[in-house]
Amino acid sequence: MEAVQSLGGGTVAAAGQAFTRESLIEASNVEKSYGATRVLRGVDFQVRSGEIHALLGGNGAGKSTLIRIVTGLTPRDAGEIRFSSAKANSIHPIIAVVHQELALLPELSVAENIGIVHARSGFSPSSHRRMRDVALNALDLIDPAIGREIVDLPARKLSLHEGQIVEIARALSTGAEVLLLDEPTANLTAGETAKLFSVLKRLVHDEGIGIVFVSHRMKEIRELCDVCTILRDGITVVNATPVASLSDAEIVLQMGQPAHDVAGRLKSKKEVRQGSPVEFLGPDDARMEIWPGTILGLAGAPAGPTGLINPVVGAGRGAGWHVYGEGFQGSFSSPLQATRAGVGYISGDRAMKGILSQLPIVDNVLAARRVREGRRTVGEAERQECLDLVSALKLKAGSIWDLPASLSGGNQQKLIVARWLGLPLRLVVLEEPTRGVDIGTKHDIYALIRQMADAGAIIVWWSTENVELLELCDAIFAFDTDGRPKGFLSEERFTEDGLAELTGMAA
Known part of the structure; x- marks a missing residue:
């Protein structure tokens, strides 16, 4: 041959x-x-x-x-x-690939990030115009409205889900015969996912392309x-x-x-209220009083949950949200201040908000402890502490001195969870914590989060997977498609349809 x-x-x-x-x-x-x-x-x-x-x-x-x-x-x-x-x-x-971790150039505009794969040399004024046209045409395939909103923004100003849309649009713009999508919906809302699927089905039917779809969402x-x-x-x-x-x-x-039966098993079965509650106050007189041991779900378009999360973890004041309670006086000015006040933060965006890629596993696992206690060096006790955490999490690593890049995506996510285990936390914020991990790792993470709640922490969990929220959370607070607070999901409507109705988004 x-x-x-x-x-x-x-x-x-x-x-x-x-x-x-x-x-x-x-x-x-x-x-x-x-x-x-x-x-x-x-x-x-x-x-x-x-x-x-x-x-x-x-x-x-x-x-x-x-x-x-x-x-x-x-x-x-x-x-x-x-x-x-x-x-x-x-x-x-x-062949065009959309990877799970975003690969955008942060200082270039969305138009330039999409058009750059078509540019032969340099960026002349005319090529900028062509890039913008190419970008808008590609974004129109997914969502014309969002395309016109973000096309001129630098990529660093995009949210995770907007960045994912840009990645997909760039791949579509190449006219690829084969499109490889690695967890492409991890940062998309249900409505955006439905639009994307419609585009993909149309491309397959009308253009005859082949699509490879990697996902853990059955x-x-x-x-x-x-x-x-x-x-x-x-x-x-x-x-x-x-x-x-x-x-x-x-x-x-x-x-x-392994087979898992999550529903009900991980939810809190006790109504005993211990300690003191934390109060979240937001726009439009929104108010939540959450007690220790509660897993609170956040549902809806990303603008709503992130507006609440940012002031809690010290990443900005957010959309008018404040948190009050013992040790909490409105908002935190920095992640350091939040961490020392007993706030943990676990993100599914491993590359940008989680993994310390140039430091070994041991430094990643012990990062939160060092921030809280002001430690800088690894002693023998710390090495053993790291080994114990790695063992407890069944984290598959050759050595605690290896870099995180040696781990699979699921094991990297476990590593981020590990850094908060055993710490005296009052509040743990989870931002898509199971993004891009398999069903077995998901359930390992679920169990660890339940463990944190049972130890007395309040868990605030944002997920775009409605089924996940309904299975794991004791209460769910919803936001509409514009990010405005809509209130708690009622017990009698604690279903996918009920959540879709409250958020205004497809289940």
Whole structure:
């Protein structure tokens, strides 16, 4: 077979050989090791045109490594990858990737971040105009209103969900034949997700592109995907199988994840009020009195929850919200002040708000303790404390001196949770804490958060996953699509439909 292209190892066959007409990418028996660790041990994977393909597997199963190999960012050790483009005079289809962690240039505008992939050289005034037009056309595919609001803003001023929309729009603007989406809805509201899915289905139907969708949200997989491939421990265990032919339980089992019964089990069953409550006062006379041990959910468009969260964690005054109680006098001027007052903060945005990427695992785990106590060096007691926390969390790490980049996304998220365990916390703020982690890791995190609540902390939990809020929270406070407070979800309407009705967003 004639080799026409090399992608880091093995050969890439000429287009059209051993392909059905609709095949765009076909990977066979792909292997990859990092030192003694075998990440991929024989993966088969195929992407076809006109198909949305779910790539599933637990954290560390090899999904991200496979994506990096397919896109040429990482060389493979063995196996074969073959490409076929439907476009004339082209062998390799255009492949665009939207990663879970944002890759925007913070000082460039949204137009420049989208248009830069089309710019041949420099930024002349005319190219700026072209970039803006390209950006608006791409953003219009998802949400014309938000496109016109943000197109001229620098990327550093975007919220997480706005940044995710820009990433997706940039990928769509390339005219890709294959679109790889790694947890693309992690920062989107339900309404934005519905719009995105409509766009993706239209592109598949009208343009015949192939889409690879990586997600841990079963509801989304069911709603969007045609077929699925499941990886477990670096091996393909389910290959291009129709999603409709597999139950949720079968998918979870094939992923090697344990079955969990979360609903009810993690919710507080006691009504005993101990300690003193914390009072949140907000715009439009909004008021919440929350007692220690309560898990309070925040639901709705991001502007509402973030407006409450920011003054609580010392990240800004927010949209008129203040917090009062023992040790709380309105708002905190800095994260340091909040931390020393007993406020913990766990974000799902690991790259920007969580992981200290240039410091080893031990420094990441002990960061909050050092801030509270003014410590700078690692003593023997600290090393043992870190080892105990790593063991308790079942955090898969070679050494506590390794960098966080050596961990899977789920284990990085556990690391962020670990830094707050065992501390005398009065309030823990969670901002999408399970973003981009598999079902097993999610439930590990749920249990740890319940543990913090049982120890007397008030938990404030923002999530765009309504099911998650309904399963775990003792009470849910909702915001509408403009970020205005709407009040508590009533007990008789403690359902997805009730929450959708109160927030004005699809369930």
